[in-house]
Amino acid sequence: MNPEVERWNQASSVTPPYANFTAFFQRETVAPFFQPYYQRYAGAQNLGHPLTSAFPIQQGWLQFFENGALFDPLKHTLPVQTSSTNMDDLINAGLKDAPTGIVRLPLLQALLTAGSLVPLGGQGSTTTYVDLRKATAPDFVQPLPGRPRIDYLSMPEKQDIIIPVGHRGKTRVGHRIPSIFWTYINQPTVAPHGWQKDFGTPLTEALPFTISFNGQPHHMLTQAFLHDGLLLDWDSPGTTGQPAIQRLPTGIDYLRTFNFPAITLTQQQPVWSQQETVLMTRPGINQVLAHIGPHFPLTLLGATTWVEGQLWYRVQWASFKRVSTGWMMASASTFDKPISTGIWSTVDILSPQLAHYLTTIGSNVGMSVYDLSRNRTYVYNTDRQFIAASAIKIPIMLAFLDLLEHQKHEPDEQAMFLLTSMIENSNNDSTSIIYYNQIGDAAGLAAFLHKIGLNNFTADPDAWGNWQLSPQMMVDLLTLLTTGKILTPHHRALALDLMSHIEPDQRFGIGDTAQPGASIAMKNGWLISDTDNLWVVNSSGIIVTKREQYIIAVYTQSQPSLEAAQAIIRHVCKSIASLLS
Incomplete structure (x- = not known):
């Protein structure tokens, strides 16, 4: 007899289900590294919905x-320990898919070995995996027909078939697969690798049992194979009008039997976020x-917990001057x-107090701070677009210098006058001359920004002051300037020098809150919006101290007065200056 068929002959263990288990698959998604397998092999049909998020084991x-x-x-190996003692056996017995490298675990084997008392077909059933295990006994195999040299693997789909599993004495024996199951497992979408690999040798005969659904009896049929099992409901027609057939819900039943595995992590183990995510005060709590x-x-601090199918880690992180703890998925x-x-992170990581202050203002303020010393960015509403006002003069200046470089010219006396008065004095007439007569107005400026990889803006074809851009785009632009990614060294130095000599009454925000002795290259913008007749004010710049270098952009809108907007900007800039000093 095939050893696989006799594997559970002497098994006697019994495992009751966990009473408090609930499936939360409606909330989970297929992990990115399982997506190719799931899509390639009709995962929605063959695996069903995810019950858990992806989680690490060793x-x-x-x-x-x-x-x-x-x-x-x-x-x-990963620095993780799990309470699942059968995981190594399941992995070794799993079916590895060559194209994706993914292994499908034979959970049915674990359920049979444990003698799971989870009812087959759901509540109301008296048939369990223990009954299915009993049916694997060699006494239940059937003698094969005496006709010689029959190809049992190519029998017609409309008749039952007996698949050989070994010998009893000199008699070949096997298990009968009902024609309705035989037809099902020969469908390419059901068994993409072929039924012999995806389902394997039949372990039992097809077992009939009855279950009550909503007070109505349903006549069921189930059969176990080496790698999976089938469940049929004669009283529930499927989409084709035939009785509904599905795989045994071994994922649900495994978790009902063994519960979520307890995961133990190495304390003080470093981890990194691999996507945008949240850090929470408590797992699963909003x-x-x-x-x-x-x-x-x-x-990692070592603690883990499961909440509605999600594994959570207790973690610690450090910002510039503080250490915090929380939970992450x-x-x-x-x-x-x-x-x-x-x-990057939201500004909460740097300062919960500043984050709370910004929250009180809501969508009418946005900011981004790039700490060049530590290569970290802290944000709030950073991708929201605000009216730029005179802040647009920074990209206009850079586009003009870029144009001169391509023309192999240096700024002449007239160009220097226009650049100086535009940046240092915020002269609008000089800005208009450069914008309309030199760089090609909105189309020319947009082309320059696209060329250097910046796209989060909305051009205004009629007025340069009404362009809209995000705080993050301004920080990205100043980062390109500071790190030497645009313009020649000479023109970069010229641009930074102009921004370092802003006239005193226009240095609010960044200019009057930075640490004493700091080097500041900046430009502010302000106007009354035509949309709501309220103030739009911003401050952007590069700050260099003895120990730190950072780039900041703070944008406001819908403020009742210039002074009110300036107060917000000063509060934010002063907070950042005190933190990054």
């Missing part, structure tokens, strides 16, 4: 679905501490140190 990443589990093996972008560094983290080190 050998790789695992995700449970209604009808199974997928495993993504890694070449190196109390957000901060939003963080990819590559944000954190430290395991699926949003990675143990692999990213190559890219540029990271």
Whole structure:
């Protein structure tokens, strides 16, 4: 007899289900690294909905679905321990898909070995995996027909078939697969690798049982194979009018039997966010501490917990002058140190007090701060577009210098007068001459910004002061200037020098809140909006102290007075200056 058929012959263990288990698959999504497998092999039909997020075990990443589990093996082990004692056996017995490298775990084997008392077909059923295990006994195999040399693997789909599983004495024996199951497992969408690989040797005969749904009896049929099982409801027609057939919900039943695995992490282990995510005060509770972008560094504190199918880590992180703790979703983290080190977060990470202040103003303020010393960006409403007013004179200046470079010219006396009066004195007439007569108005400025990779703006074809751009775009523009990614060294120095000599009455915000002795290159903007007749005011610049260098842009709108807007900008800039000093 095939050893696989006799594997559970002497098994006697019984495992009751966890009473408090609930499936939350409506809220989960397929992890990105399982998406190719899920899409390639009709995952919605064959695996069902995700039950959990993807979570790490020592050998790789695992995700449970209604009808199974997928495993993504890694070449190196992770600093994780799990309470699932059968996981190594499941991985070794799993079906590895060559194109994707993903392993589908044979959860049915674990349920049979444990003797799960989870009812087959749902509540109201008296048939369990223990009954299915009993049916694997060698006594239940059937003798094969005596006709010689029959190809049992190519029998017609409209008749039952007996698949050989070994010998009883000199008699070949096997298990009968009903024609309705045989037709089902031979569908390419159901068994993309072929039924022999995806389902494997039949372990039992097809077992009939009855279950009550809403007071009505349903006549069921189930059959176990080495890698999976089938469940049929004679009284529930499917889309084709035939009785509904599905895989056994081994993912749900595995978690009902063994519960979510307890995950133990190495304390003080570094991890990084691998996508935009949130840090929470408590797992699963909508109390957000901060939003963080990819590559944000954190430290595991060792504690983990499951909440509605999501594994959460207790983590710690450090900002410039403070250390904080909270919770993050395991699926949003990675143990692999990213190559890219540029990271961002909301300003909560830097200062909860400043974040609270900004929240009281809401959507009428936006800011971005790039700490060049640590390669970190802190943001609030940073991608929201605001009217630029005179802040647009910075990109106009840079576009003009870029044009001169392509013409292989240096600014002549007239050009220097226009640039100086536009930036240092915020002269609008000089701005209009450069904008309309030199760089090609809105089209020319937009072309320059697109060329250097900046797109978060809305051009105004009629008035340069009504252009809209985001605080983040201004910070990105000043970063390109500061780090030498645009213009020649001579023209970069010229631009920064002009921005360093803003006339005193226009240096509010960045200019009058920076630390004493700081080097400041800046430009502010202000106007009364035609839309709501309220003030639009902003301040942008580059600050260099003895120990720090950062770029900041603070934008406001819909303010009742110039002074009110300036007060907001000063508060933000002063807070940042005190933190990054």
